[in-house]
Amino acid sequence: MPLSASEQSRYHRHLALPELGKDGQERLKAARVLVIGAGGLGSPAALYLAAAGVGTLGLVDCDRVELSNLQRQVLFDTAAVGRLKTEAARERLLALNPEISVVAHTLTLRAENVLEVLRGYDLVLDGTDRLATRYLVNDACVLLGKPLVSAAIHRFEGHAMTYLPGRGPCYRCLFPAAEEGVVGNCAEAGVLGVLPGVLGAIQATEAIKIATGVGEPIVGRLVTYDALELRFVELPVTRRADCAVCGEHPTITAPRDAAELCDTEALAQVRRLTASALSDLLASELDSAGLVLVDVREPQEFNTRHLQGARNIPLADLARRLGELAGERTPVFVCRSGRRSLMACALALRGGMAAPAHLEGGLLAWAADVDPAFEVAAG
Amino acid sequence: MSCTVRIPSPLRSYTAGAATVTADGGTIEEVLASLERRFAGIRFRMVDEQARIRPHIRLYVNTEEVQQLSQPVGARDVVHVICALSGG
Numbered sequence A: 001m002p003l004s005a006s007e008q009s010r011y012h013r014h015l016a017l018p019e020l021g022k023d024g025q026e027r028l029k030a031a032r033v034l035v036i037g038a039g040g041l042g043s044p045a046a047l048y049l050a051a052a053g054v055g056t057l058g059l060v061d062c063d064r065v066e067l068s069n070l071q072r073q074v075l076f077d078t079a080a081v082g083r084l085k086t087e088a089a090r091e092r093l094l095a096l097n098p099e100i101s102v103v104a105h106t107l108t109l110r111a112e113n114v115l116e117v118l119r120g121y122d123l124v125l126d127g128t129d130r131l132a133t134r135y136l137v138n139d140a141c142v143l144l145g146k147p148l149v150s151a152a153i154h155r156f157e158g159h160a161m162t163y164l165p166g167r168g169p170c171y172r173c174l175f176p177a178a179e180e181g182v183v184g185n186c187a188e189a190g191v192l193g194v195l196p197g198v199l200g201a202i203q204a205t206e207a208i209k210i211a212t213g214v215g216e217p218i219v220g221r222l223v224t225y226d227a228l229e230l231r232f233v234e235l236p237v238t239r240r241a242d243c244a245v246c247g248e249h250p251t252i253t254a255p256r257d258a259a260e261l262c263d264t265e266a267l268a269q270v271r272r273l274t275a276s277a278l279s280d281l282l283a284s285e286l287d288s289a290g291l292v293l294v295d296v297r298e299p300q301e302f303n304t305r306h307l308q309g310a311r312n313i314p315l316a317d318l319a320r321r322l323g324e325l326a327g328e329r330t331p332v333f334v335c336r337s338g339r340r341s342l343m344a345c346a347l348a349l350r351g352g353m354a355a356p357a358h359l360e361g362g363l364l365a366w367a368a369d370v371d372p373a374f375e376v377a378a379g
Numbered sequence B: 001m002s003c004t005v006r007i008p009s010p011l012r013s014y015t016a017g018a019a020t021v022t023a024d025g026g027t028i029e030e031v032l033a034s035l036e037r038r039f040a041g042i043r044f045r046m047v048d049e050q051a052r053i054r055p056h057i058r059l060y061v062n063t064e065e066v067q068q069l070s071q072p073v074g075a076r077d078v079v080h081v082i083c084a085l086s087g088g
Helices: A005-010 A021-032 A044-053 A086-096 A114-117 A130-144 A195-214 A265-269 A275-282 A297-306 A315-325 A338-351 A360-367 B028-038 B042-046
Strands: A030-036 A056-060 A101-105 A125-126 A148-154 A159-165 A221-226 A231-236 A269-273 A291-293 A331-335 A357-359 B002-006 B021-024 B057-061 B078-083
Touching: A005 A297, A005 B002, A021 A195, A044 A056, A044 A086, A044 A195, A056 A086, A056 A148, A056 A265, A101 A231, A114 A195, A125 A130, A125 A265, A130 A148, A195 A221, A231 A338, A231 B078, A269 A275, A275 A357, A275 A360, A315 A338, A315 B042, A331 A338, A331 A360, A338 A357, A338 A360, A338 B021, A357 A360, B002 B028, B021 B028, B042 B057
Parallel strands: A030 A056, A030 A125, A056 A101, A125 A148, A269 A357, A291 A331, A331 A357, B002 B078
Antiparallel strands: A148 A159, A159 A221, A221 A231, B002 B021, B057 B078
8 A cells, every 4th residue: 555745754754764664654554453442542542543644543432522531531622522532533533644544433342243343453452441341352352363452541550461363362361350340440440641641652552563563562461550650560471271262162252241230130129219319318317218328439439528327338348248238227339420339239139138229320410419519539 | 578569559448559568478378468467358359268369360479470379479579469450
């Protein structure tokens, strides 16, 4: 795919690198790279890949830009708040480099569509903020034989690792299983805005190396980055013979959606309280209503501000401490957004408790609908 | 004998935010017990009731992955605790 005169000018600094040169730049032009998640990681990754001249850049996201995104998601400006991320990102990337194609996939990846979306690309960058999607994308990449550059962030820490088909371990080899609530998630715990800049740039670097055949990707090497200590650590990861998807006897032979707690039929038994309904219950005294208020956030979040009468059992400790809730009163779980409290309900149901309740929308809904002065900790 | 332990971000709520702590013990099991004495609850976040390393956790002594909790740890070793992250 020959370069035009304007492309030769635009990519001059790449062409000046003997390791890349004209051949490498033409490979980039021919490359089709899919970025999953136009968030903290996807923003810098997509910007650098567009600037580098990746010919076809796909973006997967179903969200709209929120004001709280702008602290780290450098693809977007204030005027984009409220717009679909894929549309705003496409405009921004084409303004940066009109020589490339940007494909917007405004959807949620699921078992039924993941192969179709990924099939059109040569390599995949995973910057999603959902564990279920991480596993889904990993499995699809293994099944399709696509390279995957994975990264994740939490507070001041980030991870990156690359999977190359047939050459090294996949994400399931690294972490065979994980559940939301027991691993680090930025929505609740916060994240340093510049952190995904470092990890997203690593992902873009890996993509460029793989597309051009230059350098050595981080295959079988987990790179961890601690921004507070400014420390990179590299740890070896080997392929697991018993890996469910890339092992010797795989049990995952087609994409499947994770059995997400939120989707289980059991959760139909959960009593979902709106903020105003909970407020009414509190006014009538929880005790007399036969309820006990359990805040499942981390201790530092709880200590910032919590509802009167609530006790703190972080979600990660709940399975072990369910016995403390045994008794006649029904637990009402609360958290920041309603996500962890729903998971707490699932744990309580598994533990044999009947009809646990949770605050829908979490304390954010409480602050919005009941008490505007209630300060909800970022984590 | 004490070693250095690097604590992953999701478990730093147990260590008052400390990224690096010291722990006593000549094996990983003893190091985890030492951590538990100082930071109650942290061991259970890394290993389950059957003393198996949880699937979203990896432990390393320096750059060697821990397979058994009986793995020896030396005085100058660094134990890395790695926890899956989901943020993007």
